[in-house]
Amino acid sequence: MRHVSTVRQFDLQETTRLIERAEYLRTAKRAEIQKNLAGMLVATLFYEPSTRTRLSFEAAVYRLGGQVISAENAQENSSSKKGETLADVFRIVGAYVDAIVIRHHSSTELEQAMPYAPVPVINAGAGSGEHPTQALLDVYTIWRELGRIDNLSVAVLGDLKYGRTVHSLLRMFAMMSNISLKLYYPEGLGLPGDLLSEMAQAGVRVEHAASVEEALAGADVVYQTRIQAERLEALEEVCAASDYAIQAKHLSVLPAHARILHPLPRVGEIDPAIDPDARAAYFRQAENGLYLRMALLEQVLKGELS
Structure with missing residues (x-):
């Protein structure tokens, strides 16, 4: 058992x-x-x-x-x-x-x-x-979409402080080879320090982006998340979803082979106009x-x- x-x-x-x-x-x-x-x-x-x-x-x-x-x-x-x-x-x-x-x-x-x-x-x-089964299905989705789960450049956007799906997925990435992360998040909602230390110890390269465009440029995988409003410790932590949302205009910097994932539900972080794009994999991800x-x-x- x-x-x-x-x-x-x-x-x-x-x-x-x-x-x-x-x-x-x-x-x-x-x-x-x-x-x-x-x-x-x-x-x-x-x-x-x-x-x-x-x-x-x-x-x-x-x-x-x-x-x-x-x-x-x-x-x-x-x-x-x-x-x-x-x-x-x-x-x-x-x-x-x-x-x-x-x-x-x-x-x-x-x-x-x-x-x-x-x-x-x-x-x-x-x-x-953590949300371990979400991370497993995320890795399964990456494998199905790209044919590999290593040698990846991954952009992670949104609430990285309270997002349990992010915490589990990054720990999965720590087991893989040649993973680089580019993080973009609202002020005060970055990765917990212990998780950043885990990434460093595992040899995962971590950068911080200054904009959505900078995060998406050159990415193989984009992992977007929502603000975990139910877990915010103070009202001042609330921020506008538009500050980190992926809009149709941002797709011009995203490689053609890249895939956009989201654990869902989305509440404004991804423009529905993106849904028909082949790079939008979040509904396939949910099915997986x-x-x-x-x-x-x-x-x-x-x-x-x-």
């Missing part, structure tokens, strides 16, 4: 294996895979709002022949509102199911509670900490999450994670 809590537990070999399995599941006939999780029950506990992550996990379970019980808005609609600890939630829910997929508002509380779960727990986003999470659920529930 193995929890999925951080991208640090995945190496390149395992990531590659998940990508290959996701590719198989993408084209496999439904009848061939419907028994893969037959008889298994997964609980999805979401203490924060979610569309793509929750629905793709639940769809993944059903496509593999399993069943789902779900608690949406669990912060308000479960005994957590009465003060029940997450450790006790895991003890109880873990007695009913074969695995738990959870999104929680506190990365610390989630990490401390995981040892009390009698079944595997998958982190589906924890506060401003289904197949990557199918592959991960198979491994978790079959006990095959190394």
Whole structure:
């Protein structure tokens, strides 16, 4: 039994294996895979709002022949509102199911509670900490779009301080070779110091751009994110999305082979006029999450994670 809590537990070999399995599941006939999780029950506990992550996990379970019980808005609609600890939630829910997929508002509380779960727990986003399955599907998307996951120039824009998807993805990049980052973010929302140190120790080159145009120029991958308004510690941290948004006019500096990713939802950071452009990969990225999470659920529930 193995929890999925951080991208640090995945190496390149395992990531590659998940990508290959996701590719198989993408084209496999439904009848061939419907028994893969037959008889298994997964609980999805979401203490924060979610569309793509929750629905793709639940769809993944059903496509593999399993069943789902779900608690949406669990912060308000479960005994957590009465003060029940997450450790006790895991003890109880873990007695009913074969695995738990959870999104929680506190990365610390989630990490401390995981040892009390009698079944595997998958982190589906924890506060401003990590979102490991998003990073895995992001890497899968880069591989599908560009045919490689190394030797990349990556522009990362938006809220880098609270953006858990950024934190996980950059830790994945730290495992790869010849990665360079160009960061552009609103004042006060840059990468946490410990993550910058991790990048330096891993040999990832980091530059800071002064504009959207400078960030996009020469990039292989653009990773845009929204302001995490729900996590801002002070009102003065709020800034206009237009300050770092990608507009159609910016595409002139973006190489033809480049791809634009976004974990979604977007709230003004990417002009919808860009959507038809072949470089806009964010909706394909969201679809990829289904197949990557199918592959991960198979491994978790079959006990095959190394």
